[in-house]
Amino acid sequence: MLQFFKNIFSKPSIDDSMESRVNDVYIQLVSRHSVGFSDLEFTELEKVQILNEVRRRLNENFKNKHSEYMSKITEYNQKIKELKDAESYLN
Secondary structure, three states: OHHHHHHHHOOOOHHHHHHHHHHHHHHHHHOOOOOOOOOOOOOHHHHHHHHHHHHHHHHHHHHHHHHHHHHHHHHHHHHHHHHHHHHHHHO
16 A cells, blocks of 8 residues: 555656657557558558658757857856966956
8 A cells, every 4th residue: 555655656767758659659650540640651661751851850859969068168268267267367
């Protein structure tokens, strides 16, 4: 009984969450009813094209994040240099 309540109130692990997300995406991709049209079903080639487009978008998103973080690093390095210059001026 105690295990039942632990399972209800426990937070799912990252692995559990990832597995759930993978299952959801897979079901949406292979099930004809999940897309909202009972007569629409993707061919195998279309499924691969969808996955490739998702991969492309993720790659673009990661590149944008990389650029954003590199910009922040440059900004922080400039601020560090200014602080060191100010500190040496005061000493």
